[in-house]
Amino acid sequence: MSLNELNAISPIDGRYRNKVASLAPFFSEEALIKYRVQVEIEYFIALCEIPLPQLSTFDHSKFTALREIYSNFDTKDAQAIKDIEKTTNHDVKAVEYFIKKAFDTLGLASFKEFIHFGLTSQDINNTAIPLSIKEAMNVVYVPQYFQVLEKLEELAKEWANIPMLARTHGQPASPTRLGKEIAVFVIRLKEQFNLLNDIPSASKFGGATGNFNAHKVAYPNIDWKAFGSSFVQEKLGLQHSFPTTQIEHYDHMAALFDTLKRINTIILDLNRDFWSYVSMDYFKQKIKAGEVGSSAMPHKVNPIDFENSEGNIGMANAIFEHLSAKLPVSRLQRDLTDSTVLRNVGMPFGHTIIAFQSTLKGLNKLLLNREKFEQDLENNWAVVAEAIQTILRREGYPNPYEALKGLTRTNEKINRQSIGNFIDTLAVSDSIKTELKKITPSNYTGI
Numbered sequence: 001m002s003l004n005e006l007n008a009i010s011p012i013d014g015r016y017r018n019k020v021a022s023l024a025p026f027f028s029e030e031a032l033i034k035y036r037v038q039v040e041i042e043y044f045i046a047l048c049e050i051p052l053p054q055l056s057t058f059d060h061s062k063f064t065a066l067r068e069i070y071s072n073f074d075t076k077d078a079q080a081i082k083d084i085e086k087t088t089n090h091d092v093k094a095v096e097y098f099i100k101k102a103f104d105t106l107g108l109a110s111f112k113e114f115i116h117f118g119l120t121s122q123d124i125n126n127t128a129i130p131l132s133i134k135e136a137m138n139v140v141y142v143p144q145y146f147q148v149l150e151k152l153e154e155l156a157k158e159w160a161n162i163p164m165l166a167r168t169h170g171q172p173a174s175p176t177r178l179g180k181e182i183a184v185f186v187i188r189l190k191e192q193f194n195l196l197n198d199i200p201s202a203s204k205f206g207g208a209t210g211n212f213n214a215h216k217v218a219y220p221n222i223d224w225k226a227f228g229s230s231f232v233q234e235k236l237g238l239q240h241s242f243p244t245t246q247i248e249h250y251d252h253m254a255a256l257f258d259t260l261k262r263i264n265t266i267i268l269d270l271n272r273d274f275w276s277y278v279s280m281d282y283f284k285q286k287i288k289a290g291e292v293g294s295s296a297m298p299h300k301v302n303p304i305d306f307e308n309s310e311g312n313i314g315m316a317n318a319i320f321e322h323l324s325a326k327l328p329v330s331r332l333q334r335d336l337t338d339s340t341v342l343r344n345v346g347m348p349f350g351h352t353i354i355a356f357q358s359t360l361k362g363l364n365k366l367l368l369n370r371e372k373f374e375q376d377l378e379n380n381w382a383v384v385a386e387a388i389q390t391i392l393r394r395e396g397y398p399n400p401y402e403a404l405k406g407l408t409r410t411n412e413k414i415n416r417q418s419i420g421n422f423i424d425t426l427a428v429s430d431s432i433k434t435e436l437k438k439i440t441p442s443n444y445t446g447i
Contacts, residue, residue, distance in 0.1 A: 005017045010347070012346075012347065012350040012351070012354075016350070016354050019353065019354050019357055020349075020350040020353050020354060022139070022140045022353075023136060023140055023346055023349055023350055023353065026132045026133070026135055026136035026139070026140070026346070027132065027136065027345060027346025027349065027350075028346070029078070029082075030075055030078040031132060032128065032129070032132065032343075033073075033077075033078045033081050033082075033091075033095065034070055034073045034077075034078070035128035035129070035131055035132050036091075036092060036095045036124050036125070036128045037069060037070045037073060037077075037081075037095055037098070037099065038070040038128070038131075039123075039124050039127045039128050039131070039236070040095060040096065040099055040115060040116060040124060041066050041067060041069055041070055041099065042231070042235050042236065043116075043117075043119070043231065044066065044099075044111075044114060044115055044117075045063050045066060045067075045235075046227070046230075046231045046235060047114055047117060048060065048063075050222065050227065052114065052219065054111075054114065055111060055114060058108075058111055062106065062108065065106055066106075069099065069102050077098070080098060081094045081095055081098045082094070084097050084098055090121070091121075092116075092121035092124050092125065093121070095124070096115055096116045099112075099115050100112040100115055103115070117214075117215075118207055118212070118214035118215040118218065119207065119214075120207060120208045120246060122204060122246050122247045122248070122334070123204065123205050123206070123207065125339070125342070126203050126204040126205070126247060126248040127203040127204075127205055127232060127236055127238065129342055129345065130201045130202060130203045130238055130248070130253065131201070131203070131236055131237075131238060133201065133253070133256070133345065134201040134237070134238070136346075136349060137196075140349075140353065141260075141349065141352070141353070144353055144356045144357070145189075145193065145263070145356065147356070147360055148189075148267070148356050148359055148360050148363075149186065149189055149190070149193075151360055151363050151364070152182055152185055152186050152189070152270075152363070153186055155179070155182050155363065155366075156179045156180075156182040156183040156186055157179065158179070159177075159178040159179040159182065159368065160177060160178075160179030160180070161177065161179065162177060162178040162179060162368070162370070162373060163175055163176075163177055163178075163373065163374075163377060163441070163442040163443070163445050164176055164177060164178045164181065164282075164373055164376075164377075165373075165376040165377050165380055165383065165441065172376075172380040172382065172383055173383065174383055174386055174387075174444065174446070175377060175383060175441050175442070175444050175445050176445055176446070177445050178373070180445075181273075185266060185269070185270045188266045189263060189266055189267075192259060192262050192263045192266065193263065195259050196256070196259050196260075199252055199255045199256050199259065200238075200239035200252050201237075201238045201239060201252070201256075202238065202239040202240075202241045202248065202251075202252040202253070203232055203236070203238040203239070203240065203241060203248055204241050204244040204246075204247055204248035204249075205228045205231065205232050205240060206224075206225075206228055206242060206243070206244060208246055209245060209246050209333050210242070210243055210244040210245050210246060210333075211243070212224035212225065212228065215227075225242060228240055228242070229242065239252070245330070245332070245333040245334055246333050246334035247330060247334045247338060249328055250327035250328045250338070251328050253323075253324075253327060254323070254324035254325075254327055254328050255324075257320040257321075257323045257324040257348070258320070258324045260316075260320055260348070260352065261316075261317045261320040261321060261324070264313045264316055264317050264320075264352055264355065265313070265317065267309065267313060267355060267356070267359055268309070268310050268313045268314075270359065271306040271307075271309050271310045271313075271359060271362070272306075272310065274303070274306050274362065274363070274366070275303045275306045275307065275310075278303040278306075278366075279303070280372070280376075281369055281372045282368075282369055282372050282373060283366045283367060283368060283369055284366075284367040284369055285303065285365045285366065285367065286364075286365045286366075286367060303362065305358045305359065305361045305362030305365065306358070306359065306362045308354070308355075308358040309354075309355040309356075309358035309359040309362065310355075312351040312352070312354045312355040312358065313351070313352070313355045315347075315348070315351040316347075316348040316349075316350075316351035316352045316355065317348070319344060319347050319348040319351070320348045322341070323341060323344075323345065323348070326338075326341055327341060327342070374442070377440075377441035377442050378441065380414075380441060381414045381415050381416055381418070381419050381441060382414040383441055383444070384419060384439050384440065384441060384444050385404040385405075385407065386404075387436075387439045387444050388400075388404055388419075388423070388436050388439065389401050389403070389404040391432070391435065391436060392426070392428070395428060395432060397426070397427075397428065403426075407419075407422050416440075420437060423436045423437055
């Protein structure tokens with residue numbers, strides 16, 4: 001059976017493949033192999049630039065050809081490395097042998113023993129994976145995030161002056177404005193996104209137990225710590241974690257995943273609110289010709305996009321949660337549990353991107369039902385009781401809260417007329433009565 005979208009086990013690689021294809025260059029097996037090749041090549045070039053004595057004769061004009069090994073990397077190259085791995089049973093060693101073979105082809109065989117010089121596999125993995133995450137964030141995640149944010153900002157502005165009955169505990173409460181309620185999500189998203197910018201993309205690079213043992217024993221006069229920091233930060237654009245064990249301690253990566261999880265939770269909260277607004281008939285949804293809302297009920301137009309987003313966020317956050325909880329924990333100088341876990345790092349990104357797209361699709365379908373907003377406000381005059389009793393407090397009126405409680409905490413209908421009649425009974429000046437009668441559910445919306 002050849003692998004395709006219909007027989008893939010994961011829906012990310014199956015049903016939703018077209019939605020997450022942009023993540024493949026960063027999180028697929030081929031991508032991981034390519035990033036490993038990139039790190040190995042750049043490390044070799046950095047050794048030449050010291051230069052190590054044995055690399056002092058290396059022709060620097062060959063750097064371009066070396067970089068082409070990863071810049072022109074394709075599926076055929078990835079398969080060649082996988083074929084080598086069948087013998088080595090070690091993925092990073094297979095990368096090393098692949099590059100050595102490329103050196104042979106380029107006539108550089110005399111230098112090839114400085115490929116992977118002094119390193120352990122985690123020096124490659126713990127730079128390749130943070131690099132792939134950083135680039136996936138910049139190329140895929142951030143643009144998708146801003147699409148959702150900008151749509152919400154647009155709606156917050158468009159609906160800024162739409163009065164809306166608020167509901168606390170599901171019950172009618174002091175009115176608000178639709179645009180303001182959307183703006184709440186906008187600021188929440190912005191504040192969490194700002195935290196992302198404070199989280200470094202950190203990587204480990206320091207040999208078998210993080211101390212540059214092999215490097216120092218071979219070349220004791222070189223400042224290998226300075227070299228490692230320069231290589232990681234200047235060549236790869238990452239932050240050098242030091243000291244470490246054999247592996248990156250993943251604390252910063254865990255912080256990233258936790259922040260992504262919080263952003264997802266905000267989107268999930270938004271999904272549920274809009275789902276509720278649709279169910280309350282505050283919004284209709286644009287109808288697409290040929291679509292079916294229910295296999296049995298022809299009239300239905302379901303808020304499936306918000307539901308799809310919520311489900312995918314649940315999947316994403318479950319994996320982000322495991323990644324952030326598991327990765328910073330390793331037995332002694334290392335165990336292998338991080339290796340298999342990190343192979344799944346693309347999964348929560350995939351579910352997150354699907355969720356973003358679904359939320360955006362749902363938002364773009366919304367049609368404001370202004371009449372329903374107005375109707376709900378008109379049917380809930382009791383909500384102005386807070387305003388009336390607060391002004392009465394200002395005027396020193398005795399027991400204003402209790403007076404309004406007696407009026408409104410009943411099963412009888414409260415409307416403009418009953419509120420007006422109540423105001424007429426109050427022992428206050430005519431100017432205060434006029435002030436009170438100007439308050440309506442539609443204009444009692446605060447700042």
